[in-house]
Amino acid sequence: AQRVTQPEKLLSVFKGAPVELKCNYSYSGSPELFWYVQYSRQRLQLLLRHISRESIKGFTADLNKGETSFHLKKPFAQEEDSAMYYCALSRMASNYQLIWGAGTKLIIKP
Amino acid sequence: KAGVTQTPRYLIKTRGQQVTLSCSPISGHRSVSWYQQTPGQGLQFLFEYFSETQRNKGNFPGRFSGRQFSNSRSEMNVSTLELGDSALYLCASSLGQGANEQYFGPGTRLTVT
16 A cells, blocks of 8 residues: 655654655555645645655755655754645556655754 | 644534544645654654545544535534544645655644544
């Protein structure tokens, strides 16, 4: 069965430290993966998707098919990065329905 | 473009009652998905509508239903409310073809007492 796993419910790091939010998936086909972010009192919004290979707000994520992972990374965390982060997989077999991870709450300490 | 709008923003209901939530997608978007968000369960997929047809469905009881109109606006209905239905209900719209970005509304905060 298709599944997205975010093993950390909560991640707390100091400002300026590197950040890595883990995402593992299980999917038999070619995955399309996304990271969505929800800042406090704001709407859930797309942060980045693997096919665009962009760096958004300093975050990058590389699809590792061998390890079935799509970890989100940022070399130097900023306080404004504190938010809830969700990893999601688009399931082509079901009209691209998104399968969501449980989310990781990232707290950046000053 | 105007973003996704949801009405009402807040709602308080009593157990056993029913409720209808509304979602207006971004103009041109034909897909509307509904989610339940709670602190304990995170984001749970309810269902997705595309061109007035339910295209995908999550694992929720039949008390949860929805529909989509010809202008792509969507409604979600919950009958016989239970305390556990208290949550933030989010809708998201997308173009609906392919793995497109979903644009989320602000949500409707439902409290069941």
